[in-house]
Amino acid sequence: MAEGAAAHGPGETPPKGNGAIGVLPILFALALFAAFLAALPTVSAGERLLWTIDWVPSLGIGFAFMVDGLSLTFALLISGIGTLVLLYSNSYLAGHPQYGRFALYLTSFMVAMLGLVLADDLIVLFVFWELTTITSYLLIGFSHETEKGRRNALQALFVTGAGALAFLAGLILLGFAAGTTRISDILAQGTAIHDHPLYLPILLLLLLGAFTKSAQVPFHFWLPNAMAAPTPVSAFLHSATMVKAGVYVMARVHPSMAGTDVWLWTLTIFGVITAVYASILALRQTDLKQSLAYTTLMALGTLTLFLGQESGYAMTAFATFLIVHSLYKAALFLVIGSVDHGAGTREADLLGGLGRAMPVTAIAAAVAAMSMAGFPPFLGFIGKELKYAGALAVASEPVLVAGGVLLANALMFAVAGIVAFRPFWRPAGGDLPRKPHEAPWPMLAGPVLLAALGALFGLNPDLLQVSLVNPTVLSLTGSENEVVELKLWAGVNLPLVLSIATFVLGLLFYLAHRPLRASLAGFFAAAPSLDRGWDGFMDALKRSAGAVTDIIQTGRMTDYFVATFATIAIGLAAAMGFRGLPSLDPAFGAVSWIDLALAGLILGGAALTAFTSSRIAAIAALGVVGIGTALVFIFFGAPDVAITQLMVEVLVVVLVAIVMLRLPRLDAAPNPFRPGHAGLAVAVGTVVTLALLAVLTAPLDRRLSDYFEATSWPEAFGRNIVNVILVDFRALDTFGEVAVVVVAALSAVALLRQGKAGGKGETK
């Protein structure tokens, strides 16, 4: 799992930097962050910024964007952490041969995420949602030369992509039910959607999308696998972005959708299960990065749990914990990247004694981890107090919910110690692959700044309250009165008691984590794994696709023709059987000798084609059939069609001759009578004849012909209606057709040249 430039040691000269391609994305992200920061005073004052340009006005869809408390909080986290992650990556992956690609993916991902949280239109929201899916796929699969990297990227793409289909259906239904795709308009309708008959389907589809994206159990398995990405990417995906997209959407629709029993119970149950299950799994890991990955799941479960509720407590807890988690999670992931970079491993049992070699990283890690564990005076403490208050405010099952949160928090406490305390302050557990060294300043900036913010906001909660928490709660509840004041010391109350219980329980988990881990590992090795189930599912899918392909694709031209013509015969026969046979009494005019002669020509050509044993004769006879058809067009007054038919016929004869004459002689092989093929030919001929007769008996609809006859000269200055339609009335269609012709010809050329590199210009 050594990544990119992590492979250079302290004694060696560090590789060259990435030049402008490394610096420009940082500046871009920083500019975005500054722009959002500039909008902060306006939004903190309770205002909403809206911005729209038309996109599909006929459907009422526009590129609409909205900056309110909720979206601005996300936007600041995304662009701020994005800046620090890009700065970090520029050193972490310094000199990586594909750094340009990496920077492009990461920047695109950041922009897609920003579009997602700022979108004020359901369709625009979906477009950005899918863009995050695609760019995260590219990021997770950045180490594409490893089998594991490719598999995990595909897994993330499929799981979130499948959820996205449900999500799209939910968004369309929501737009349909609300009568508008504009999110601000939907929010303005309040909870009117509750009474709509489509409420339940909308809710379930949206939640399916959000749960897959935010990795709720049982869709959680892709997220820890997404660790295949370089560590800065994990920091970004896990802290402020990707997985928070699902949380964001649940929060966005919260004012309209929440407040029903279905919403409450679905989110509460999935949230609690995810939080507890993930905390247990986190304790099980020995890889520090994997441990942290599971604590992300725990945070997502907790956020989902809060969004299930409606009370001001829960909403304040949501807003605060969202920010707390983003800050400490990004910091800790970056710290682990630095540890990996500096010491060459992330194995918990191996690492130790890094505090002396990497003092700054160690302190940043400690501060971030104390926020994560919920120690005062850090922001995490306030977040945790609010979590308990929020959980106790859950009207339905306060004991169950608070118990779940307590267990999850205690486990988090233990994980915080394992990840950020042990590697630095205990003696080393074994020989490190590399002599540890402190990270360069760009890799320190992120962890230090993020950890410091956690401490600053903890000591000075008003700052965060006024700027971000209040506007977010306003977005969620529609009223600032609901908000709960953030306080470091709230007096001796139940949440404080629970906090102390958390510390005690957490300490016990921490001290006993090695035996615990062993027994957990035994348990989970025996239990069925969704991740293994996924592999089985994919294998079965590929096998069945292979089996179907083997049946359908025989590689024999004859089989393909049989399938094509049998489809025509059966389809037409079924249609006629279903609709009833047409009356076989078309109004024929007098049959002239010319008609008879043409019919004889075509029939004779067809018969000769079928019965001759000379290939060149068959080709020529087929040409006779085509020319006979062209003559029919001439006699019935369609010269354009006739000329085209004639030309195509000539070219087909040339092409068929080129191919056929290279084949062995027909009479070299016996040519037995094939009753099956003969029967198929007769069947196709019969149904096509019947269909043509049916067409002739129906009255001709002349509305379009009349229109073109009337307007062709006055509007398009042409008397040849066929051509005027082609080049003027329907020019766009013609352009499309010509493009198809060109692409088909070029593809055929490419296919023919395949395997004959340098065969250009070769003549026979």
Place this chain on the structure above:
Amino acid sequence: MNSVILRAGTRYLAGLLLLVSLFMLLRGHNEPGGGFIGGLIGATGFVLYAVACGTRDARAALRVAPETIAIAGLLIALGAGLAAALFGDDLFTGQWLFIGETEDDKGLPLSTVLVFDIGVYVAVFGSVLSLVFTMEEEV
């Protein structure tokens, strides 16, 4: 195919076919014809030449690779369609210029529609020749 008679005849027939194809292209707006048909007829001229004299000579006579011609045709047609935007109309709306227009005579009509049809001609011409030449060479 090695036939002196065919080779001798092709000299005249190929030229004649090209001439007819241009005639078909230009008269297309009012009489049977048009870019598609013209392109096919023009292509048969070179196909005949290739059958009689071989694709090496046919490619040499064409001077430009047929693939390039096909793409050029597509670009010409696209340009004619996009030109409408310069006049503030929807894409692919015909733009007309009548030189020497009088009361009852339209004079010499020039239009983006004609350019579009020329693009179709060139695209079809290039596509058919790409396919036929490659088939002849590779199969």
